[in-house]
Amino acid sequence: MNLEELRKKRPLVHHITNEVVMNFSANGLLAFGGSPVMAKEKEEVEEIARVAGALVLNIGTIRKEDIETMIKAGQAANKTGVPVLLDPVGAGATTFRKQAVQRIVKEVDVSVVKGNAGEIAALADIPLKVKGVDADEDGDAVEIAAEAAKRMQTMVVVTGKTDVVSDGEDFTTSSRGTPLLGSITGAGCLLGSIMAACMAIEKDKKGAALFALEFYNKAAERAETKAEGPGTFVPHLLDELAKAYD
Ligand SMILES: Nc1ncnc2c1ncn2[C@@H]1O[C@H](COP(=O)(O)OP(=O)(O)O)[C@@H](O)[C@H]1O
Ligand SMILES: Cc1ncsc1CCOP(=O)(O)O
Numbered sequence: 637m638n639l640e641e642l643r644k645k646r647p648l649v650h651h652i653t654n655e656v657v658m659n660f661s662a663n664g665l666l667a668f669g670g671s672p673v674m675a676k677e678k679e680e681v682e683e684i685a686r687v688a689g690a691l692v693l694n695i696g697t698i699r700k701e702d703i704e705t706m707i708k709a710g711q712a713a714n715k716t717g718v719p720v721l722l723d724p725v726g727a728g729a730t731t732f733r734k735q736a737v738q739r740i741v742k743e744v745d746v747s748v749v750k751g752n753a754g755e756i757a758a759l760a761d762i763p764l765k766v767k768g769v770d771a772d773e774d775g776d777a778v779e780i781a782a783e784a785a786k787r788m789q790t791m792v793v794v795t796g797k798t799d800v801v802s803d804g805e806d807f808t809t810s811s812r813g814t815p816l817l818g819s820i821t822g823a824g825c826l827l828g829s830i831m832a833a834c835m836a837i838e839k840d841k842k843g844a845a846l847f848a849l850e851f852y853n854k855a856a857e858r859a860e861t862k863a864e865g866p867g868t869f870v871p872h873l874l875d876e877l878a879k880a881y882d
């Protein structure tokens with residue numbers, strides 16, 4: 637994954653995402669070197685998705701009518717080879733969300749499904765405690781990722797204390813980061829935006845996902861050393877995301 641190339645090209649990342657994180661995701665992606673656009677009107681999503689570098693479908697505050705919109709955008713992205721990242725926010729919390737994800741995955745060729753252990757466990761039908769959009773326990777992230785990848789026939793990233801990237805057969809883990817990421821909202825969503833931007837530049841999607849995980853969590857570790865708590869962690873994280881690490 638070539639970060640210099642990404643920063644030169646500033647790939648456009650089309651987001652259909654939740655209202656909670658829009659501003660944070662846009663700022664974080666800008667800091668990293670991508671170009672965010674949030675657009676969710678059914679009449680315009682195909683036009684944007686087909687010219688974007690990547691598409692993020694994030695179900696954090698999804699309503700019934702948004703499912704069709706996400707499918708429309710996803711299929712337009714598929715037609716022009718634009719990678720699609722799906723974040724199944726809260727999939728472990730309600731049947732509606734889980735079924736929405738299952739429908740999207742069936743109708744769109746999703747490049748990667750990225751979520752926390754609780755969300756991905758729900759999609760793999762592995763019992764795990766969840767609390768709304770958060771995982772309440774870690775579970776066996778490797779097993780969860782593998783089972784979900786097999787069922788959805790796509791690459792899966794499980795995030796948490798240890799992150800796992802799996803295609804159902806092989807897997808790679810990464811254990812960087814800080815628990816402070818769990819004390820701000822949108823940490824996972826922003827990781828998804830950055831991962832999608834990397835996939836716009838790097839065609840090896842596993843390589844792109846691992847680069848995004850390492851870079852993001854390294855930036856978070858450095859931000860932690862400068863922060864006094866969750867409040868000051870956020871601006872430091874944005875600053876660190878704008879830097880370059882070897
Ligand atoms: N306890 C932890 N220690 C280190 N990094 C963590 C920890 N919890 C989460 N992270 C990191 O925070 C980011 C968001 O992960 P997570 O909190 O699982 O997502 P979400 O915000 O979607 O619930 C990931 O990069 C992950 O590696
Ligand atoms: C709190 C909340 N509620 C619905 S979406 C959302 C944001 C979730 O963000 P993340 O998954 O990055 O923690």
Ligand SMILES: [Mg+2]
Nearest residue numbers: 725752824825
């Ligand atoms: Mg999340």
